[in-house]
Amino acid sequence: MPRALVRARSLLGTVPFFAYVAIFLIIPTLVVVIGAFAGDEGGASLSNVRALKESFILAAFGRSILLSAVTAVIGAIFGALLAYALATARPGGMLRRAVTAAAGVLAQFGGVTLAFAFIATIGLSGFVTVFLRDQVGVDIYSGGVWLFETPGLILVYTYFQIPLMVIVFLPALDGIRPQWREAAESLGGTTWVYWTRVAGPLLAPAFLGSTLLLFANAFSAYATAAALVSQGNPIIPLQIRGALTSEVVLGQQNLGKAMALGMVVVVAVVMTLYALLQRRTARWLG
Amino acid sequence: MRTFARTAAALLAASTFTAMAACSPPEKESDSGSNKAATAASAADAGGMDALVAEAKKEGQLNVIALPPDWANYGEIIKAFGTKYGIKVNSAQPDASSQDEINAANQLKGQDKAPDVFDLGGAVATANVALFAPYKVSTWADIPDTLKDPNGTWTNDYGGYMSIGYDSSKVPAPTSVADLLKADYKGKVALNGDPTQAGAAFSGVAMASIANGGSADDIAPGVEFFKKLKAAGNFLPVDPTPATIASGQTPVVFDWDYLNVAQGTKLASWKTFVPANAVVGSYYVQAISKDAPHPAAARLWQEFLYSDEGQNLWLKGGARPVRADAMEKAGTIDKTAFGALPKVEGTPVFLTEEQTNKAKEYLSANWAKAIG
Amino acid sequence: MAGLIARRARKQAAFRWIVLVVLGVFFVLPLIAMVEFTTRGDQQTWSLLVDWPQLSETYPDLAEGIVASLLQASFTALMMLVLLVPTAIWVRLRLPGLRRLVEFICLLPLTIPAIVLVVGLAPVYAWVNYFLGGSSLTLVFAYTVLVLPYAYRAIDAGLSAIDVQTLAEAARSLGAGWGTVMLRVVLPNIRSAVLSAAFLTVALVLGEFTIASLLNRTNVQVAINFLGKSSATMSVAVSLAALLLAFFLLLLLSLLGDRRRASR
Numbered sequence: 001m002p003r004a005l006v007r008a009r010s011l012l013g014t015v016p017f018f019a020y021v022a023i024f025l026i027i028p029t030l031v032v033v034i035g036a037f038a039g040d041e042g043g044a045s046l047s048n049v050r051a052l053k054e055s056f057i058l059a060a061f062g063r064s065i066l067l068s069a070v071t072a073v074i075g076a077i078f079g080a081l082l083a084y085a086l087a088t089a090r091p092g093g094m095l096r097r098a099v100t101a102a103a104g105v106l107a108q109f110g111g112v113t114l115a116f117a118f119i120a121t122i123g124l125s126g127f128v129t130v131f132l133r134d135q136v137g138v139d140i141y142s143g144g145v146w147l148f149e150t151p152g153l154i155l156v157y158t159y160f161q162i163p164l165m166v167i168v169f170l171p172a173l174d175g176i177r178p179q180w181r182e183a184a185e186s187l188g189g190t191t192w193v194y195w196t197r198v199a200g201p202l203l204a205p206a207f208l209g210s211t212l213l214l215f216a217n218a219f220s221a222y223a224t225a226a227a228l229v230s231q232g233n234p235i236i237p238l239q240i241r242g243a244l245t246s247e248v249v250l251g252q253q254n255l256g257k258a259m260a261l262g263m264v265v266v267v268a269v270v271m272t273l274y275a276l277l278q279r280r281t282a283r284w285l286g
Numbered sequence: 287m288r289t290f291a292r293t294a295a296a297l298l299a300a301s302t303f304t305a306m307a308a309c310s311p312p313e314k315e316s317d318s319g320s321n322k323a324a325t326a327a328s329a330a331d332a333g334g335m336d337a338l339v340a341e342a343k344k345e346g347q348l349n350v351i352a353l354p355p356d357w358a359n360y361g362e363i364i365k366a367f368g369t370k371y372g373i374k375v376n377s378a379q380p381d382a383s384s385q386d387e388i389n390a391a392n393q394l395k396g397q398d399k400a401p402d403v404f405d406l407g408g409a410v411a412t413a414n415v416a417l418f419a420p421y422k423v424s425t426w427a428d429i430p431d432t433l434k435d436p437n438g439t440w441t442n443d444y445g446g447y448m449s450i451g452y453d454s455s456k457v458p459a460p461t462s463v464a465d466l467l468k469a470d471y472k473g474k475v476a477l478n479g480d481p482t483q484a485g486a487a488f489s490g491v492a493m494a495s496i497a498n499g500g501s502a503d504d505i506a507p508g509v510e511f512f513k514k515l516k517a518a519g520n521f522l523p524v525d526p527t528p529a530t531i532a533s534g535q536t537p538v539v540f541d542w543d544y545l546n547v548a549q550g551t552k553l554a555s556w557k558t559f560v561p562a563n564a565v566v567g568s569y570y571v572q573a574i575s576k577d578a579p580h581p582a583a584a585r586l587w588q589e590f591l592y593s594d595e596g597q598n599l600w601l602k603g604g605a606r607p608v609r610a611d612a613m614e615k616a617g618t619i620d621k622t623a624f625g626a627l628p629k630v631e632g633t634p635v636f637l638t639e640e641q642t643n644k645a646k647e648y649l650s651a652n653w654a655k656a657i658g
Numbered sequence: 659m660a661g662l663i664a665r666r667a668r669k670q671a672a673f674r675w676i677v678l679v680v681l682g683v684f685f686v687l688p689l690i691a692m693v694e695f696t697t698r699g700d701q702q703t704w705s706l707l708v709d710w711p712q713l714s715e716t717y718p719d720l721a722e723g724i725v726a727s728l729l730q731a732s733f734t735a736l737m738m739l740v741l742l743v744p745t746a747i748w749v750r751l752r753l754p755g756l757r758r759l760v761e762f763i764c765l766l767p768l769t770i771p772a773i774v775l776v777v778g779l780a781p782v783y784a785w786v787n788y789f790l791g792g793s794s795l796t797l798v799f800a801y802t803v804l805v806l807p808y809a810y811r812a813i814d815a816g817l818s819a820i821d822v823q824t825l826a827e828a829a830r831s832l833g834a835g836w837g838t839v840m841l842r843v844v845l846p847n848i849r850s851a852v853l854s855a856a857f858l859t860v861a862l863v864l865g866e867f868t869i870a871s872l873l874n875r876t877n878v879q880v881a882i883n884f885l886g887k888s889s890a891t892m893s894v895a896v897s898l899a900a901l902l903l904a905f906f907l908l909l910l911l912s913l914l915g916d917r918r919r920a921s922r
Contacts, residue, residue: 010748010752011753013744013752014745014749014760016741016745017742017745017760020741021763023782025763025766025806027778028775028778028779028782029766031781032770032774032775035777056654081677082678085673085674085677085678086674088671088674097913098909099678100854100857100908100912101857101905101908101912102905104857105905106901107858107861108864111879112527112529112883112886113692113894115524116529116530116533116692117689117691118691119530119535120533120691120692120695121691125535126691127690127691127694128687145519159684159685169815170850170854171812171813171816171848171850171851172815172816172818176819205818206819209761209815209818210811210815213807213811216768216769217768220769220772222771222772227524228524230479230480230523230524231477232480232653232654232657233480233654237771237773241771242480242482244385244773245382245385245483246383246482246483246484247383247384247406247407247410247484247485248409248481248483248485248646248649249482249483249646249650250413253777256774256777257774260770260771260774263771264766264769267769268769271762349874351874355887361888377884378874379872379874380884381883389777390872392780393872395784396787397783398787398792399792400874401874528886528889529890529891529894531890532890532891552890
């Protein structure tokens, strides 16, 4: 069969997916992107895109990227540890099923309820804060109220980042064959060698991909931050919310879309870095 | 050559798709009855009150938006309207801001879930008059001229004054705004929203400004006050909700007096206090959507809200209805509810559009820095 | 060798329990705070919650929201399985050049916050509304897109772990068609990954709020939010109950997913 025909038949298999995505994802994205280049009185204009250079918007981007990167790394490490703990448990056992189900649920737990729960736990009059203050004598807020600033957001975000990592990374850990361990051992390798030379490189692509997902997840999350930090819009999703729904400063709809475009660009850049990193780690396998 | 062809094809596809998406689907057929209601500018236009009621009952539903049940007693108003006329009221997005209401009207245009009526803050209303259908309710003459649009495009519905709500079992009763800087209130004072986004928070800062030597023209002392509040560690950047108030996470809240009064009905120790000589008031705006999916029901809702029954229900929620003066003269006002309104000392200040714009600019430039 | 394995098993068990306890405490504390709030004083929250007839009478929107959410979750999971799994496998096997493109597309829904996505979805949903009406079930189209990043990542992680190329070549050389390769050779090997993807789908749909709310449709989170306006304690209690419900659903899903393996 001629190559072109084979390739055409292969592409045909992806048509349902691409058609669906075109309608429900690409078109909405394009509507937003085109809106970013629309002037406030109609017609094309670069003013909203240029407005992205404002210091408070750049600062919000910086804080968003920092928050997402830190919670992605923390979530990835602890999530991978927890996933490994589950992978070594009995495969059909109740422990693994229960923890995996719990992780699935907590990965999507967010918004007003999560913020409320955290304030009730570790807020200024939360039961953990009060316990630490009265029983242990430690005042966690002596250095300032950090719960409603970036450190607080980091803490609250890891609450759903870690379970997400567990769910997404566990299938990769399930793919580790005991034969690899035995083979490494029979060749005289220690645990360290096994992890750095055998399992590590094999898991690296999945680990990096999952970390990237965690980054994007934190980057666009906003319901939780909106409930926790209702003043000042420190991160980009909150800035966008302000631009789109403020009832005091009006007429900023297209600025909101321009900021969304900025977010897509940031993630595209991070994805490129991820692709480069993947290519390097793949070399370890070769 | 192949990559060029591929990118060209992709771009062509992209532009075709977006062009297709940008045009709206064809309008659904609507029967002549609702057309009549859709352009009626008063009950007489619709063929009289009874005809309006009959048409509304035929429509059977009403879509309202951004009306939390504990906001000026809307919960009871919605229930009363539903029971009186047998119309199902669909209350969507109770947390929406005024701008969210306009966004929903634009995004859901032509669909049967689009909002029928709006309850908006002044700024958003003035900016979106093109979306409203003019309608003069039967009690139009009772409403003061300053509180309505002469063409009937919009009407003020209820108003209140900015107040400080506090949990008397957790903090001592403040006697002035400046009291809140004391150590008793450490980590306890919350503002209902960000003043660059929410009208209630904006008025809160305006009130703080007037209480600290500023005026309707100058909001800087208000921003300064909150800066000091933050520096003292008393300011809580959390969004106060009924849950945070009930659980004691936000023991002091700057909010409209009717909202604080409503919290008081749920939490016995929650008291409301309007600072003396720092009285900032604002009325909200009622309007009917031009593309309302249920035009007759929307107009009937309007008639209900401005009837004695509707106005008294708002009064019961602690808000001051626009027909209050006329109703007091006619003796139809709910005297107990009227007497139960929070005491106000001093002349109320209502910010004009110019003053609001000036304050907005100052806030946009300085608020985030002050409390960041 | 046996002693070595036993020793390692003990070390792994110790590690497992340490990790589970430390992280378990972190995760359970906020949940305890929620329980404490709903059982403070002499309130009737939990006794009302378990009294279903009374509950649906006092809060009729809640029942509607729960039913809508369950239907949305099932249909989205179905749509995801039908659309994404074959595509992921197909791209891995036949079109490796397209992998980066598919990965980017599958990450795109996460780059745009929901409030902006609704602005873009509004014109598309105008057409959906024209053809299919305005029921809350039409949200399934948007949800399938929302779930793409998570589901794709889980399936991709599973596919990375097995040597798909070799499996496929072996099956093809034995005369299998592409359908058989995907359905009977590759799919059973990524069962855990597909199950994870389904997990994430159900959890995401049950926890989604913004898009349903902004398109004026209903689901369990929208109903809970509305509930919260009337009663704070009830809304926190219902949130907890929704979490428990989702937890049991996922547990069920994992038990069912493995039933087939046991029967072999």
